[in-house]
Amino acid sequence: MEKSLKIFSGNASRLLAEKIVSYLNVPLGDSSIKYFSDGEIWVKYNENVRGCDVFIVQSTYSPANNFLELLIMIDTARRSSARRITAVIPYFGYARQDRKDQPRVAITAKLVANLITTAGADRVLTMDLHAPQIQGFFDIPVDHLYSSPILVEYYKEKDFKDLVVLSPDIGGVKIARAYAKRLHVPLAIVDKRRPKPDESEVMTLIGSVKNKNILIIDDIVDTAGTMIHAAEKAFSEGAKNIYVGCTHAILSGDAIERIKKSNCTEIVVMDTVPLDRHKQIDKIKILSVANLFGNAIRRIHNEESISILFD
Numbered sequence: 001m002e003k004s005l006k007i008f009s010g011n012a013s014r015l016l017a018e019k020i021v022s023y024l025n026v027p028l029g030d031s032s033i034k035y036f037s038d039g040e041i042w043v044k045y046n047e048n049v050r051g052c053d054v055f056i057v058q059s060t061y062s063p064a065n066n067f068l069e070l071l072i073m074i075d076t077a078r079r080s081s082a083r084r085i086t087a088v089i090p091y092f093g094y095a096r097q098d099r100k101d102q103p104r105v106a107i108t109a110k111l112v113a114n115l116i117t118t119a120g121a122d123r124v125l126t127m128d129l130h131a132p133q134i135q136g137f138f139d140i141p142v143d144h145l146y147s148s149p150i151l152v153e154y155y156k157e158k159d160f161k162d163l164v165v166l167s168p169d170i171g172g173v174k175i176a177r178a179y180a181k182r183l184h185v186p187l188a189i190v191d192k193r194r195p196k197p198d199e200s201e202v203m204t205l206i207g208s209v210k211n212k213n214i215l216i217i218d219d220i221v222d223t224a225g226t227m228i229h230a231a232e233k234a235f236s237e238g239a240k241n242i243y244v245g246c247t248h249a250i251l252s253g254d255a256i257e258r259i260k261k262s263n264c265t266e267i268v269v270m271d272t273v274p275l276d277r278h279k280q281i282d283k284i285k286i287l288s289v290a291n292l293f294g295n296a297i298r299r300i301h302n303e304e305s306i307s308i309l310f311d
Helices: 011-024 065-079 108-119 132-137 148-158 170-183 225-236 255-261 290-301
Strands: 005-009 031-035 041-045 053-057 084-089 123-127 142-145 163-167 187-193 202-206 213-221 242-249 264-270 284-287
Touching (some): 011 053, 011 065, 011 290, 031 065, 053 065, 065 084, 123 290, 132 142, 142 290, 225 242, 225 255
Parallel strands (some): 005 053, 084 123, 163 187, 213 242
């Protein structure tokens, strides 16, 4: 691979970046990220990037410092005369705020897109955006990868009998239907609604799950509330075993305790967000997206199509 390729990482995604460069058989770029005592971030590239094709790997999950590190690394590369800068964002934070669903709220996904572009990124490489239309918020090219090839292959090898794919809410029907089609199994849907502001939420399960193994598919597991409620509903309708496949494991608040107490047999997540050791419980299995991102980076660098990676 040409020497002009340089891959750097912020603090948020260093482990994933190390897997990516190992797959590509290139070294991880040498950079320094330091914090002043007041929290101000300082970045320096310890090797020449002039005229290079620079890829910066950094997920933008909480805290906001992860996003600031990405912006400052992009700006530093631009001021160091990099030929092209690609922001590799395995988990794109603030994607859930993609529209004005009520008065006087921010569309933060658009703000984040503007900041990344203004900082100097020439293109973005990301995975499983919570709202795919966020690609249109950018005025630069966006390559949007999917974790589905990894998860579908994993569940095909498991060869579960009597499997049904379950969408935990109406918003996830499209992605759940895609998994059901690839796995050649039926689809079920959990419909949640609140009849009146002060009345409890009503959950209706559309489809048959009795005596079936259930696979719940989602893009993000944050507090795990939606996932566990869907699992409980399926279990109450006679489901046998509950499996979960998701891309981004945020697992904030008491999510881990909820998962421990849940009737879920296994939860498969990607390594787009690193899991702290206390979150690595027996019920959670981590699969890596490093090879998929490595393939995408190689193809972008060589000016090749990456559409083959969507299949």
